[in-house]
Amino acid sequence: MKILVPVKRVVDYNVKVRVKKDETDVELDNVKMSMNPFDEIAVEEALRLKEKGVASEIIAVSIGLPEVQETIRNALAMGADSGIFVNCTSKLEPLSVAKILTSIGNKIKPDLVIMGKQAIDDDMNATGQMLSAMLNWGQATFASKLEIQDKKIKVGREIDGGIENIEVNLPAIVTTDLRLNEPRYASLPNIMKAKRKPIDEIKVEDLKIDIEPKLEILKVEEPKSREAGIMVKSVDEMIEKLKNEAKVI
Amino acid sequence: MLFELTETQKNIVEAAKKISSRFDDNYWLDLDLKSEFPFEFYNEVAKSGWLGMCMPEEYGGANLGIQEAALFMQNITRNGGGMSAASSIHINIFGPHPIVVHGTKTQKKNWLPNLISGNDKTCFGVTEPDAGLDTGKIKTTASKIQGGYLINGQKIWTSTAKIANKILLLARTSELGETKSNIDGLTLFYTDFDSTKIEVREIKKMGRGSVDSNQIFFDNLEISEEDRIGEEGKGFRYILDSLNPERILIAAEALGIGKDALEKAVKYANERIVFDRPIGKNQSIQHPLAELWIELEAAELLISKAAYQYDKGQNSGGLANAAKYYAAEVAFKTATQAVVTLGGMGYAKEYHVERLLRESLIPKLAPVSSQMILNYISEKILHLPRSY
Ligand SMILES: Cc1cc2nc3c(=O)[nH]c(=O)nc-3n(C[C@H](O)[C@H](O)[C@H](O)COP(=O)(O)OP(=O)(O)OC[C@H]3O[C@@H](n4cnc5c(N)ncnc54)[C@H](O)[C@@H]3O)c2cc1C
Numbered sequence: 001m002k003i004l005v006p007v008k009r010v011v012d013y014n015v016k017v018r019v020k021k022d023e024t025d026v027e028l029d030n031v032k033m034s035m036n037p038f039d040e041i042a043v044e045e046a047l048r049l050k051e052k053g054v055a056s057e058i059i060a061v062s063i064g065l066p067e068v069q070e071t072i073r074n075a076l077a078m079g080a081d082s083g084i085f086v087n088c089t090s091k092l093e094p095l096s097v098a099k100i101l102t103s104i105g106n107k108i109k110p111d112l113v114i115m116g117k118q119a120i121d122d123d124m125n126a127t128g129q130m131l132s133a134m135l136n137w138g139q140a141t142f143a144s145k146l147e148i149q150d151k152k153i154k155v156g157r158e159i160d161g162g163i164e165n166i167e168v169n170l171p172a173i174v175t176t177d178l179r180l181n182e183p184r185y186a187s188l189p190n191i192m193k194a195k196r197k198p199i200d201e202i203k204v205e206d207l208k209i210d211i212e213p214k215l216e217i218l219k220v221e222e223p224k225s226r227e228a229g230i231m232v233k234s235v236d237e238m239i240e241k242l243k244n245e246a247k248v249i
Numbered sequence: 250m251l252f253e254l255t256e257t258q259k260n261i262v263e264a265a266k267k268i269s270s271r272f273d274d275n276y277w278l279d280l281d282l283k284s285e286f287p288f289e290f291y292n293e294v295a296k297s298g299w300l301g302m303c304m305p306e307e308y309g310g311a312n313l314g315i316q317e318a319a320l321f322m323q324n325i326t327r328n329g330g331g332m333s334a335a336s337s338i339h340i341n342i343f344g345p346h347p348i349v350v351h352g353t354k355t356q357k358k359n360w361l362p363n364l365i366s367g368n369d370k371t372c373f374g375v376t377e378p379d380a381g382l383d384t385g386k387i388k389t390t391a392s393k394i395q396g397g398y399l400i401n402g403q404k405i406w407t408s409t410a411k412i413a414n415k416i417l418l419l420a421r422t423s424e425l426g427e428t429k430s431n432i433d434g435l436t437l438f439y440t441d442f443d444s445t446k447i448e449v450r451e452i453k454k455m456g457r458g459s460v461d462s463n464q465i466f467f468d469n470l471e472i473s474e475e476d477r478i479g480e481e482g483k484g485f486r487y488i489l490d491s492l493n494p495e496r497i498l499i500a501a502e503a504l505g506i507g508k509d510a511l512e513k514a515v516k517y518a519n520e521r522i523v524f525d526r527p528i529g530k531n532q533s534i535q536h537p538l539a540e541l542w543i544e545l546e547a548a549e550l551l552i553s554k555a556a557y558q559y560d561k562g563q564n565s566g567g568l569a570n571a572a573k574y575y576a577a578e579v580a581f582k583t584a585t586q587a588v589v590t591l592g593g594m595g596y597a598k599e600y601h602v603e604r605l606l607r608e609s610l611i612p613k614l615a616p617v618s619s620q621m622i623l624n625y626i627s628e629k630i631l632h633l634p635r636s637y
Contacts, residue, residue: 073256188298189298189311192311
């Protein structure tokens with residue numbers, strides 16, 4: 001079984017993100033970048049399937065500027081077998097990413113795509129669902145448990161008040177939730193092996209698909225800074241303020 | 250000139266950060282208080298192959314340079330682990346260097362894979378109470394017997410002797426004064442730590458409670474000839490070969506402590522409100538931290554240049570010593586300033602900077618003192634007359 005794992009390079013989750021002065025975007029210069037944490041979980045799940053003997057090959061794919069190859073190398077250092085780098089300089093959004101992944105999917109024909117439920121930079125939570133529609137494959141989103149039994153995957157999904165268990169035929173798209181697993185870090189032997197693993201480069205123009213952005217960003221703003229709280233003297237005063245000032249009760 | 254890390258180096262930094270993030274400040278504080286060895290941490294590092302970083306590939310190592318090892322050690326110490334984290338694994342990473350260079354094929358085959366896997370834990374017995382930094386004057390003797398040697402004498406400060414099953418040991422095979430130079434009568438051994446013949450007494454010490462340092466006493470320990478590394482009488486010279494990389498590693502460990510202390514101080518300075526303002530708004534709080542940031546960056550450059558020289562096979566003596574001296578001084582200064590920045594809380598164990606301060610003194614003292622490094626730079630680099 002072949003598994004495709006899309007990985008995205010995003011601002012590291014520890015970085016305190018700042019908005020650019022001109023409010024067109026967030027500041028990316030000299031900011032530490034890492035693999036999207038949900039994608040790390042996806043890579044980990046694929047590796048576990050390989051270790052169980054269910055999967056035989058794991059391919060990591062990333063789309064963007066040459067720097068994204070670093071993210072692919074990270075996946076290779078964790079244990080993925082090979083990488084695909086889609087060289088693309090234009091601005092990306094879920095629809096164009098889903099289109100590019102569809103084209104890759106049709107080419108390499110994976111049995112399963114495991115990907116993050118969302119990227120922590122734009123929090124779109126859309127690419128997996130779009131990809132499933134375009135490939136016409138089943139989808140199991142927000143997976144917190146995953147099992148594979150002859151051509152079917154069983155996925156536990158975290159929903160309000162419990163776990164929903166569903167079954168989907170392969171090939172399929174799975175998007176990962178936070179509690180699916182705890183990703184491993186790269187071991188030294190795997191880091192050394194990663195240097196010799198192949199990354200294929202594809203130019204996005206060669207895929208001949210329309211990736212013209214459909215979304216326009218009007219403005220990016222800092223969230224309002226929180227104002228200082230006040231101390232109330234009694235429960236009565238608090239109720240009065242909640243009613244008349246905050247108007248929440 | 251390239252300041253960019255290679256992809257492998259970036260991966261190493263990431264992995265070191267991830268490992269250390271699994272063992273937080275409280276893990277280290279707890280072990281420090283209980284004086285218990287960090288076995289979980291040690292096993293995690295061993296399991297993912299890091300102990301063999303600098304060992305040859307044919308024995309299961311990764312044959313990386315000291316630059317990579319330094320990056321690993323800096324990032325393994327900088328998340329609360331300090332010298333406790335460093336010293337629990339340090340000896341495996343570069344200690345076996347004399348075996349790699351001077352050991353026979355059989356010795357390497359028998360010894361290195363177990364050190365790389367972490368199954369064997371070794372300690373390093375050089376320092377003696379009556380010799381101190383004047384290693385040429387050590388008294389522990391290895392007297393020749395049929396097929397081997399008989400060891401008698403004592404060592405001091407031998408770290409990890411309480412938990413080690415092996416010892417890398419420097420002992421005297423000729424009488425003091427018998428050889429032209431004092432350092433020529435010494436021989437290096439790597440042998441089983443036979444606790445029926447070696448008595449271990451732990452030294453109660455200021456910091457790094459989790460990694461023991463000891464006085465050890467040898468009572469007729471027999472060592473077979475097969476456990477001698479290289480030639481008789483050349484042991485100290487073999488150790489000298491691995492001094493520069495060891496200095497660089499210690500420097501990187503100190504740098505990690507310094508960066509950790511600075512980070513903790515900055516975080517507190519931003520959060521602590523006194524006189525209705527964060528204390529970090531006062532220049533007397535922020536300027537010392539800004540200066541230390543500069544000094545830590547400078548220490549990092551010294552370390553990477555020294556490592557570059559060593560990995561290229563150039564003479565790295567000057568810079569390796571300079572890096573060790575400077576990083577140790579800056580780590581100590583930063584840890585002190587962190588305590589000061591946190592005020593009274595800096596003195597409380599649960600804020601962790603006092604522990605870093607206690608541990609940051611180790612790189613100033615060992616394996617060689619700051620004074621001896623200044624002696625070295627004066628004599629060997631500046632060509633001033635030797636002072637001792
Ligand atoms: C935590 C810890 C762990 C250690 N682990 C090990 C270990 O695993 N194995 C091991 O073999 N050793 C170990 N050591 C020992 C360490 O290497 C020695 O403490 C160090 O080499 C200094 O020796 P000494 O303590 O005898 O100092 P001394 O030689 O007695 O020196 C005392 C002071 O005098 C100064 N001094 C001496 N001579 C001169 C001179 N000519 N010019 C200027 N100043 C001078 C020194 O710089 C120092 O400040 C450890 C030490 C510590 C603190």
